[in-house]
Amino acid sequence: MKRIGKNTILVFFTAAILLFGITGCAKADTNSKEPFSVAHETTAESDEYLEINLDLPALSGFETAPEINKMIAKSMDAAKKEVEEAAESMKEAGGGAAKAGLGSSFQYSQSGDIVSLWIMWSNYTGGAHGLYWIEPYTFNISTNEIYQFQSLFQKGKDLSMITDKILSEITESQDYYFPEAKETVKNYKGGYPFYINGNKITVFFSLYEIAPYAAGIRYFEFDAEELKELLKPEIYNAIKDTEPVETGESDADN
Missing domain, CATH: 1.20.5 (Single alpha-helices involved in coiled-coils or other helix-helix interfaces)
Structure with a gap:
């Protein structure tokens, strides 16, 4: 051997x-590679003139997460500064029954690699009532694209049916809206604020934008199926069978 x-x-x-x-x-x-995740970051502050209760998302697991986190932090800083200044004014005026305040919560819907997240903000800086608004982000955790409304759709497609539907719903419930509401909608030229919830794309307009405060934020929903011929195939295929998360908002008033 x-x-x-x-x-x-x-x-x-x-x-x-x-x-x-x-x-x-x-x-x-x-x-x-860290998996995609959405963590809760909470902030609570309280004194005689100020009340802050925030629940904000902290994103991770994809390349543009730090960019979106930075945008959210910038919004938080601006919102906090506004109520802190209001609280200081209340203090200088000797206070009162109400405090300046800021609150937030969020929800998100994931359809494959497409995630849509919307933050609900509310504040009170004095006066008869506070304000509330939505800050949306829709992004792809694989391609790292952050979507604008028009980037959901195939290039060259005519998106006028979306605007037409919004205008039609305004006409049907004209009493809810300002006389110039339709002109405000048209001035967006299709670049609407939106979020995706399951198989629905929701376009929305902020307080006072097209309707009085009492009418609230105005929502207009579009099912994936009715936009099938317009949406990019990867968008449609991702969201078409996803169940919406419960938002607590009633769309019956739209």
């Missing part, structure tokens, strides 16, 4: 160690 020399054994083990190291590193790299 032929003997295996010490040098041969040494070469064999060296090669085995190198091979293990390479495959081990490859395996580690495959599993090193």
Whole structure:
């Protein structure tokens, strides 16, 4: 029987160690990508003139997460500054029954790689009532695209049916809206604020934008099926079978 020399054994083990190291590193790299997640970041502050209760999303697991987190933080800083200044004014005026306040909560809907998240803000800075508004983000955790309304649709498609539906619903419930509401809608030129909830795309208009305060934020829903011929195939295929999350908002008033 032929003997295996010490040098041969040494070469064999060296090669085995190198091979293990390479495959081990490859395996580690495959599993090193952090999965997409949405964490809750809460802030609570309270004193005689100020009340802040925030629940905001902290995104991770895709390349544009830090960019979106930064935008949310910028909105938070601006909103906090406004109510802190209102609280200081209340303090200088000797206070009163009400405090300046800021609150937020959020929801999100995921359809494959497409995620739509909307933050509900509310504040009170004095006067008869507070304000509330929506801050939406829709993005792709695979391609890292942050979507604008028109980027959901195929290039060259005529999107006038979307505007026409909004205008028609305004006409049907004209008493809810300002006389210039239709002109305000048209001035968006199709670049509407929106979020995707399951298989529905919701276009919305903020307080006082097209209707009085009492009418609230105005929502206009579009099912994926009715937009099938307009949506990019990857958008339609992702959202068409997704169940909407419960928002607590009634769309029957739209």
